[in-house]
Amino acid sequence: MGARIPTKNPRPEEYDFEWPEPDESSWVRLTMEWRKTDGGIVDAELLRPRNWVASSHLEIGSIFKVFSTELELNGIAEITAISPCPPLSTGDGEVVTGRLVTRKADETGRMTFETGDTLEGSKSHPIWSPAIQDWVPMEEWAAGDAVLGREGWITVTFVEVLNESVPLYNIELRGEHVYEVTQAEILVHNSGGGLGGCGINLGNSDVPKNGTIAPNSVNYSQNSVNKSVLDYAKDMEARNWNWDKSGPIRVMLIGGKLVSYDNRRVFAARIAGLKKIPYEKVNPNDLFPGSKRTWGEQFERRRMDVRNLVDGQPLPPTGTNANPKII
Structure with a gap:
């Protein structure tokens, strides 16, 4: 949280202008527990402007509906803490404004690459395809396809479905919404935090x-x-x-x-x-x-x-x- 990542989205038209540049003096950290409709739980931390939090009438104990396609989340969120903004890095790149941990995810996949790197994630998590110049969900990839890494195109050698519950880790990156994973620096899309952008409904009757x-x-x-x-x-x-x-x-x-x-x-x-x-x-x-x-x-x-x-x-x-x- 608060670090900067210089990765650029290959589709600049997707740049998200919703949030201004984070500022330690005027932003806060929201700590939340998201309860998915299937019983799963996501522990979430998001940085948001203090005035937005106030105007949205958010406080400790607030409960609202939240959703995120990439986290396969449609459920209820509860704010458990509101604390000062952590130190923010300076320099190039966009600020990491969210950290999300799905405690146990059942429908996940694993991709193996020619570099020997492996990537595990939700079946809907988008990965950049340099061949078609678009984001492709993990479940749609196959052996022989190519992802984009630090050194260029990297061939997928194996794709499998995991029949086990595993924790999943994700981040939200302001503006660009992309980052790189594994030693090969494979380009993936971030989750989107769910508060602004991905959708919020305060005081929802779905509690x-x-x-x-x-x-x-x-x-x-x-x-x-x-x-x-x-x-x-x-x-x-x-x-x-x-x-x-x-x-x-x-x-x-x-x-x-x-x-x-x-x-x-x-x-x-x-x-x-x-x-x-x-x-x-x-x-x-x-x-x-x-x-x-x-x-x-x-x-x-x-x-x-x-x-x-x-x-x-x-x-x-x-x-x-x-x-x-x-x-």
């Missing part, structure tokens, strides 16, 4: 109805909780908490944020250091159990409760990520 989530990523709907939260935390830390009995925390998607109705359990999970807890996303138009009010009305009623006023003002509809007071 799964049920799943698990980091408690630090959930906002509270109130700023105080009963002291029984400490007993909850002790049980959770001792692994004595029965989630089957208590049920998942109930959350509602508001302004791109998951806001909890069950604040004590969220706070207790944070105290206990739990990495993930189960949740159920409720529909704001459905009736609250045992009431004539809807979930949306119930959340609003809690927000306006006099006990949740701060300096006479209610919490914002998206709640707060600050831990509540224990009373």
Whole structure:
């Protein structure tokens, strides 16, 4: 992240002008977990302008839909950290603005070249063909074809499908979106990070109805909780908490944020250091159990409760990520 790569895209018309030249003082690092619809997980880090992050209403815990053709990704992303921009290299070339690691990829391939180099990747990852002057997905290559390397054309000697789960590593390069791999410096296309360019849909209703989530990523709907939260935390830390009995925390998607109705359990999970807890996303138009009010009305009623006023003002509809007071 922050290094520079001088590789040029052989198709200059593809140059991406979306982002300005990165600047350490005005850019930030977004750390995310992308959950694919097939259950796979991508750990992602992207550099983006701070003002773009603010205008997109992105913050820790934001959940949105994200997709990338080259990563074969169509799923949900969650921001787990926002930190200062790392040092940026100077000199020639474009800045590496993204690092993406697919923990386990099932449908992958391996190409072997006359140089003895091998390349593993997703079946859709584009590789430059000097013969047809275009990007060709890995799954469409065959022995005898030629890729472009440091010394010119390099012949493919073998292509195979891997029947095993392997991690895949990818980067995003600003502007040019190409880089070289293996000792032979074979030209490939980068992934595209998914935030800008490859597509983003903030606050998307496709957030799964049920799943698990980091408690630090959930906002509270109130700023105080009963002291029984400490007993909850002790049980959770001792692994004595029965989630089957208590049920998942109930959350509602508001302004791109998951806001909890069950604040004590969220706070207790944070105290206990739990990495993930189960949740159920409720529909704001459905009736609250045992009431004539809807979930949306119930959340609003809690927000306006006099006990949740701060300096006479209610919490914002998206709640707060600050831990509540224990009373």
